[in-house]
Amino acid sequence: MSDVAITTLLMFALFALLGSGVWIGLTLAGVAWIGMQLFSSRPAGDAMAITVWGSASSWTLTALPLFIWMGEILFRTKLSESMFRGLAPWVSRLPGRLLHTNVIGCTIFAAVSGSSAATCATIGKMTLPELGKRGYPDDITIGSLAGAGTLGLLIPPSIIMIVYGVSADVSIARLFVAGIIPGVVLAGLFSGYLMIWTALNRDRVPPPDRHMSFGEKVYESRHLIPVVVLIAAVLGSIYAGVATATEAAAVGVVGSLLLSAVQRSLTWQTFRDSLMGATRLYCMIALILSGAAFLTLSMGYIGLPRHLAEFVTSLGLSPFLLIVALAVFYVILGCFLDGISMVVLTMGVILPTVTAAKLDLIWFGIFIVIVVEMAQITPPVGFNLFVLQGMTGKEITWIGKVTFPFFLLMCLMVLLLWWFPQLATWLPSKM
Structure with a gap:
C-alpha cells in the first residue's frame, strides 16, 4: 500500500475515534496500534507496553x-x-x-x-x-x-x-x-x-x-x-x-x-484541592503523551516521516522555497506527532539538505522551534489544544478555530525570521 493510502487510512481512523468520543490518549494509541499491526512486522502489543511505560516513567x-x-x-x-x-x-x-x-x-x-x-x-x-x-x-x-x-x-x-x-x-x-x-x-x-x-x-x-x-x-x-x-x-x-x-x-x-x-x-x-486538581490534569496530559509516544513509534516503523522528508529533499528547491516547503511539511507532520518526535525523526534526513542550502544552523534551529510551536496548536494532535480542552471542556474544533489567528501570527513570524535573520543570529554572534 502506498504512503498516501496509509496516511489516508490512519487519518480516517483518527477522526473516527475522536468523533466517537474516545479519550484523546486512547485514540492516539489506537491509531498507532492499527498502523503498527497492519503495516509493520513489529508486534504491536509488546511495542505499546514498552513505549507507554518508557513515556510515563521519564524523569524529565x-x-x-x-x-x-x-x-x-x-x-x-x-x-x-x-x-x-x-x-x-x-x-x-x-x-x-x-x-x-x-x-x-x-x-x-x-x-x-x-x-x-x-x-x-x-x-x-x-x-x-x-x-x-x-x-x-x-x-x-x-x-x-x-x-x-x-x-x-x-x-x-x-x-x-x-x-x-x-x-x-x-x-x-x-x-x-x-x-x-x-x-x-x-x-x-x-x-x-x-x-x-x-x-x-x-x-x-x-x-x-x-x-x-x-x-x-x-x-x-x-x-x-x-x-x-x-x-x-x-x-x-x-x-x-x-x-x-x-x-x-x-x-x-x-x-x-x-x-x-x-x-x-x-x-x-x-x-x-490543588494536589487533586494537578493530579487530574497531569493524568490527562500523561495519557496523551503516552499515546503520542506510541503513535510516534508506529509512524517510525511504517516510515512515513522519513519518506515525507526524503520527498521534500528531492525537490531541489531554492533556500526560500525550501523553508516554505519545510514549514508546510512540519505543520502537516504536527497533525500526527508531538514536537520532540518531529525533530528526532526528521533531522537525520533534513540537515544535509539544510547544510547544502548554506542555511545557518542556529537560525534554522529557531525556525524549527517556531514551526513546532505552530504544530502545538494544529488539530488533531495540537498538544496545547488538548490541554485547554481538558481545562475548559470546550470542543477541540472550537478551540482550534479561536486559536487560528495566532497560528497565522506564527506564520508571519517565520517570514520575519527569513527577512531579518539577525533576529536569531545577532545575540549568538556576540557570545
Whole structure:
C-alpha cells in the first residue's frame, strides 16, 4: 500500500475515534496500534507496553506535574489574584486590557518551564478563572492563551532546543540565546493582535478600571512581589546552576506553598484541592503523551516521516522555497506527532539538505522551534489544544478555530525570521 493510502487510512481512523468520543490518549494509541499491526512486522502489543511505560516513567517529565501543581496552588490561593491586582493598573489602559496578562504571564513563565504544555496549563489555571470572572469573552481568552502558551518552546530554557542542538551538533547555549529576541517579538505580535481585536470589538471587552496616577500604579505593584519572588527563585536556581528544570519545579511548588502560607490563604482544603486538581490534569496530559509516544513509534516503523522528508529533499528547491516547503511539511507532520518526535525523526534526513542550502544552523534551529510551536496548536494532535480542552471542556474544533489567528501570527513570524535573520543570529554572534 502506498504512503498516501496509509496516511489516508490512519487519518480516517483518527477522526473516527475522536468523533466517537474516545479519550484523546486512547485514540492516539489506537491509531498507532492499527498502523503498527497492519503495516509493520513489529508486534504491536509488546511495542505499546514498552513505549507507554518508557513515556510515563521519564524523569524529565517530572517537571510537568510539579509546574502544574504550582499553577494549581497559585490558582487556589491569593497569589493569582495578587498577580492580577499588580498587573491590572499597567495594562488596563491598553487596548485589550487584562487579556495581555495571558501573553505577559506566558512570556514570564516560559523562562521558567521550557515546556509549552506546562506554560499553557500553569498560566491558564491563573488567568482563565480571573478573566472569566471579569467578563472577558471565552473565544479571545482561550485563543490568546493557546497561542501565548507556545512561547514555552521558544523562550529559553527549551526542551526542543536541547533536542535540536544534540541532533544538529550545535551549541545549546547559543540556541538558548538565539531564542530570546524572536520570543519577545512573537509575544509583541500576540499583544498587537489583541489590541487590533479590541479596536474591532469594543463592545465585547469590559470597561477599564478607574484611572490611577503613576504613584498609585507603583503602590498597587506591591501585589506582584510574591509572584516575582517565586519566579526569581525558580529562574535563579536554574541559571545559577543550583538546580535542574525538574528540581526548579520542586522549588516552585515549595515556594508557592510558603508564600500562600505567609499570606494565610493556604488551608488543608486548598492544599488537597490543588494536589487533586494537578493530579487530574497531569493524568490527562500523561495519557496523551503516552499515546503520542506510541503513535510516534508506529509512524517510525511504517516510515512515513522519513519518506515525507526524503520527498521534500528531492525537490531541489531554492533556500526560500525550501523553508516554505519545510514549514508546510512540519505543520502537516504536527497533525500526527508531538514536537520532540518531529525533530528526532526528521533531522537525520533534513540537515544535509539544510547544510547544502548554506542555511545557518542556529537560525534554522529557531525556525524549527517556531514551526513546532505552530504544530502545538494544529488539530488533531495540537498538544496545547488538548490541554485547554481538558481545562475548559470546550470542543477541540472550537478551540482550534479561536486559536487560528495566532497560528497565522506564527506564520508571519517565520517570514520575519527569513527577512531579518539577525533576529536569531545577532545575540549568538556576540557570545
